Amino acid sequence: MTIDPETLRQIEELSHDDRPLLVLDVDDVLLDFIRxxxxxxxxxxxxxxxxxxxxxxxxxxxxxxxxxxxxxxxxxxxxxxxxxxxWQTLTEGAADAIETISRDAEVVLLTAMPHRHRDIRRRHLDELGLCYPLLTTEMAKGPAILRLRGETERPVAFVDDMPHNLLSAQEFVPDAHLFHLMADNSLRKFLPPPPEGIVTVEDWRDASGRIAAALGI
Incomplete structure (x- = not known):
């Protein structure tokens, strides 16, 4: 599967960084959506x-x-x-957890949404103090995460609420540390148990230490 050409263009604009990499979904990971x-x-x-x-x-x-x-x-x-x-506010605990992790890791936001919404989302995230690089994609996330990692073998962690996005990352970056986080855990009842290799976290308090440990920071 190929990378979204516009996502690739956005990645190429980023500065090189060889620190451990944390890739984060936005809706229901950083910003409340389903509420x-x-x-x-x-x-x-x-x-x-x-x-x-x-x-x-x-x-x-x-x-x-x-x-x-x-x-x-x-x-x-x-x-x-x-x-x-x-409408969309910060998911509880997200800002503080990510700020701490960002001291020792590269943080990139990867949201699955039409590219035309990127500027609006960028402004909203900036207003909320989440000034991390933002990528949009209209295709699978796995190829984008692989490209973000670059040529190094640096540790990678990825947090998303959608199982298919985590599975895409698992396919293209098999050694990535994958975390399933949902702003509203009541929706888990509609999902099967996560596949092997995907860690379920209840909230950002639960996630932050696990992510830091996975990244070795």
Whole structure:
């Protein structure tokens, strides 16, 4: 699988760093998503009812009760991300944990979202004090993490709430330390147990020490 060309361009803009590497997802890892998104939907006349770990098929029009079509869900997500600064707040404990780790490791944020939202997200993260490099990707994350690591064998840790992103990292960087963190742990009931090699963490208090140990810092 190849790397997203725009993501590659963004990576090439980064300064070289040979310290241990921590790659972080953004939604429901650094910024709350699944808590504010239902409130946003209510404002738009929709409701979110989880029957599985997906958005498509679980968003319903309040008045008609009909499920929102895929295109409408995509439009709602796009509008939410346009307005993210009004809705998305920091995940509890994230800022302090990452600030501590960043003293001895390179920290890069890798978010799966359309590239057109990058500037809006960059501004919001800066306003929250998360001034770490931000990459967007519209393809699998594994190739991007491999490229970020570079030619060295430096330790790599990756934190994400989506199992398929962690599996992508595992495929392309087999020795990466992988952590499954979800801002809302109640959603774990919709997921199977994580595959071997992926560590479940309950929150940032649980994650920070484990990540530091994995990176050897």
């Amino acid at each position: 504010p998104f239902p409130r946003y939907l209510q404002q738009e006349g929709y409701r979110l009812e989880f029957s599985n770990f997906r958005l498509h098929g679980n968003i319903f029009h309040v008045e008609t009760g009909s499920a929102a079509e895929r295109e409408r869900v995509s439009d709602l997500l796009a509008a939410f991300f346009d307005a993210q600064a009004a």
